[in-house]
C-alpha cells in the first residue's frame with residue numbers, strides 16, 4: 239500500500255530509507271528485504287522480503303546466489319505441533335498479480351555456509367533467480383540478532399526462531 243506513497247510519507251511510516259528500496263526485473267519487484275545478524279560461529283543466516291508479480295503469468299523463484307554464502311529457499315511450518323523447516327527444492331511460485339511474503343516463521347531465504355558473520359548495520363547483497371523474470375539483485379540491510387522484522391518495535395519471536403536454527407540439520 240505504501241509502495242507509491244511520497245517519500246516523506248514512506249519515511250514516516252517505515253523505519254528507514256533502506257526499506258523503501260525496490261529491486262526489479264521484468265514483472266517481478268522485490269521490496270521490504272532485510273536480514274538478521276548472526277551469532278558468533280553460526281554458519282547459517284536468513285533473509286526476508288516480499289516478492290510482487292505485476293504480470294499476467296505466474297513466475298517462480300528458483301534459487302539464488304551470494305558471494306558471502308550459499309542461498310536456499312526455505313519454508314518453516316507447523317507439522318504435528320512442531321515447527322519444521324524444509325528446503326523448497328523446486329522453488330516457490332509467485333502467482334500472477336500476486337505477492338509472496340517471506341517472514342520469520344514462514345518462507346525465508348536461507349544463507350548456508352556463511353563465510354563471515356552478518357553484523358547489524360551492514361547490507362548484504364544476494365541475487366534471486368526467477369524462472370521468467372531472470373536474476374534480481376537484492377540488498378538486505380542486516381537488523382539486530384533476534385529482530386522479528388525490519389527494524390521492528392516489539393513483537394519478539396527470538397526464542398522460537400533461534401530454537402529452529404539450532405534444530406536445523408544441514
Ligand SMILES: [Cu+2]
Nearest residue numbers: 312323346348
Ligand atoms: Cu531455513
